[in-house]
Amino acid sequence: MPGSRLLESERVAIERGLDAGLTQAQIAVVLGRSPATVSREVRRGGGKRSARRGVALMGRPRRYRADRAQQFALVRGRRPKPCRVVGALAAVVTGLLEADWSPQQIAAMLPKLFPDDQAMWVSHETIYQSLFVQTRGELRRELAAHLRTGRTRRKPHGTVERRGKLKGMMPISQRPADAEDRAVHGHWEGDLILGAVGKGAIITLVERHSRFVLLAPLNTNHTATDTREQLTALISRLPLELRKSLTWDQGREMAQHAEFSIETGLPVFFCDPHSPWQRGSNENTNGLLRQYWPKGSDLRHVTQAECDAIALRLNTRPRQTLNWQTPAQALDRALLATAG
Template identity: 35%
Template structure:
């Protein structure tokens, strides 16, 4: 696909190319990983596409070694290709993305949950990054607003192996991204980047209290966003959640 190569030479990232193809609804779509494979094949053939990548020296061997770490440890995994099309419309609240922000090699961390439409953030401290502790944290965070929880999209980290208990507790569906396609959880990835402004790499999260973390979450949820017409994630989420509850006649859970 020559036009993909042309966009790479204009310094478009594979994530941007795949994302725009999905947004404009082209009949033929390609994934971010397919584009990286195209770049690699081009390089092996003596081409120059790799020189236009923003990170041409990515440690792909390390990524390959990590490939077995997640997928095989997640029982009854449902891929993102089975996720309802409604999630991609961004029209209603209730579709979440989940991830972890880590210290070292899963020595400690925080579980993060971001609602796609509003960008509303929830986060829980993880003294140890284990599947059962991650599920416990996410259940605790989402249970008070379970009426606004329909789907959850996760990456393939082994800390999400306990996803079935979480989905049963919250009566929702969980879906897993394609390997190494973080752009499929772009809202979460961007929000984790904002969290890193407060907690740079190397932060020991065992020394971060939940109260301190809550203050960071509150600050981010009340920061105006351009994509929201300079409204805040909290305004969008609570405004639409409260409206939905009034329409259904349900009580607001706090």
């Protein structure tokens, strides 16, 4: 059962395989497991890799034992774990969660906020555990609503892509090379997040270098004309040095991309079909925005002021990919560097 926890019978098979002289890779094939899974299990169970760290009785290397490895696994799997997010740490974490910071952002910034107090440091996994698993502790259950998913438990999710046929498209392969490595500012990725059927949409733009976000409402529908007009108004707010390219998927809302490029001077490049990773920053941002506009929302009454307020929240939160700068800081530094 790849992806599931090792069974006791599999641990017995690992022990017997090692005793028979099989390599860990060969044992992995027999079990239908990843070689990394077997290697990690042997290491945890005191096997071959432990020989260089210590030896057992009689001077002989420690040997993997299935019964001992099973006991270790049972101890590691005991629940619930003691809650670490309490007291002053809980107060700080609560305040940052209420500001819509993610557990990962909080965990990364705590050592910077409290460099001399390791008791105030905690991993993002521990914060998630406090929110979703712990039955006791000081983090309120309703704080989970501040996570971008709003869920009360962790759950994988996927994104459905819409595609369409457009005339005169420039493929992403023709996009300027300086957009690829994100070293130059002014290259954007764009898309729509949709409300319920017939209930509006939001234009989302992300600058590739800084991850700076711009948003605009499409209150009634998202025809090509409506999208072009609102997108033109949004781009017109930018200085010329931030208008180098725009990457979009092949949605029909961009059927007037040629007219848009003439009006704004911003060329549009289109992703390959079924390739959302080609505008990965925008995909990630759309996921963050679902915290504020869940799927099925009525977006017909969203104002530009509301869009600007939510964009401000995203643009003033630290990002791991920016070495924990905020998008606003990253964009300001890029503009200052070119101005100098």
